[in-house]
Amino acid sequence: MFTGIVTAIGEVARAERGADRLALTIRSPWDDLGTGDSIAVNGACLTVVEQTGGTFRVDVIVTTRGRTVLESLQPGDRVNLERALAVGDRLGGHFVQGHVDGVGQIVGLRENEDAWLMDVRLPEEVAALSIPHGSIAVDGVSLTISEMLGPDTVQIGLIPFTMQHTTLGDRRVGDRVQVEADMLGKYVRQLVQKS
Numbered sequence: 001m002f003t004g005i006v007t008a009i010g011e012v013a014r015a016e017r018g019a020d021r022l023a024l025t026i027r028s029p030w031d032d033l034g035t036g037d038s039i040a041v042n043g044a045c046l047t048v049v050e051q052t053g054g055t056f057r058v059d060v061i062v063t064t065r066g067r068t069v070l071e072s073l074q075p076g077d078r079v080n081l082e083r084a085l086a087v088g089d090r091l092g093g094h095f096v097q098g099h100v101d102g103v104g105q106i107v108g109l110r111e112n113e114d115a116w117l118m119d120v121r122l123p124e125e126v127a128a129l130s131i132p133h134g135s136i137a138v139d140g141v142s143l144t145i146s147e148m149l150g151p152d153t154v155q156i157g158l159i160p161f162t163m164q165h166t167t168l169g170d171r172r173v174g175d176r177v178q179v180e181a182d183m184l185g186k187y188v189r190q191l192v193q194k195s
Contacts, residue, residue: 002040004093004135004142006080006166010041012073013055022060022071023049028081030056038084038098042167043140043178044068045084045098068100069176078167080140093142094135095183101126104138104179106171107153116158118168119149122179127152129185137180141166 014025026041033039033056037048046058065071073079085091101123108119120138122130130136134145136154141162145154163169171177 001085002043002045002082002093002096002098002140003085003089003091004043004082004096004137004140006082006141008081009165009167010079010081012075012077012079014075015073020062022065023057024060024070024073025055025057026079026081027055029054030083033083040080040082040084040096040098040140041070042068042079043096043098043137043180044070044100064100067102068178069103070178072176078170080167082140094137096137096140096142096180097183098140099180100178101180102178103176106173106175106177108155109171109173112157114159116160116163117146118156118158118171119153120156120177120179121153124152126179126181127154129181129189130154131185134185135182137178139167139171139177141168 008029010026010028013027016023033048033051038045048056050057060070104120104122107121110117132147136143143156146157147155149155
């Protein structure tokens with residue numbers, strides 16, 4: 001479980017690809033990660049399989065590759081990192097499972113007074129769970145939906161701090177981003193569909 005509050009920016013050091021294999025080695029500021037630790041990489045919960053001074057390696061299985069953009073990462077790419085939530089930690093964002101629901105696309109990005117406005121076209125299953133002032137995770141960052149711009153597009157306001165301390169400041173129109181719908185919305189939908 002995560003909160004969507006990015007605590008570090010990592011950099012892809014190596015991407016090992018095979019027919020049905022992807023392993024990422026990522027530089028991070030942490031030297032105390034342990035094998036088996038969960039870590040969110042751009043919002044996708046992955047397991048540390050190896051850690052050596054300043055880097056850690058994760059394996060990305062086919063299921064995860066199919067619903068994220070991790071396959072497209074190259075050495076030198078920056079990624080948002082968050083360690084798993086510990087009991088007693090502050091919950092500054094919202095509950096983020098690290099179970100990415102799909103890939104969205106940035107269709108608009110503009111500066112507006114004291115914030116940046118990012119318009120994101122969402123996959124149908126995420127759009128169906130999105131509401132104004134509801135939570136959404138974009139590349140692992142906990143954000144609030146400012147408004148719905150249509151049935152599948154949301155607008156998000158980004159403060160300068162978020163633009164400077166996450167990879168969202170690197171994003172441009174046309175970029176694909178990993179999105180996770182609010183967990184509470186998923187449970188409500190499931191309960192309603194069963195009744």
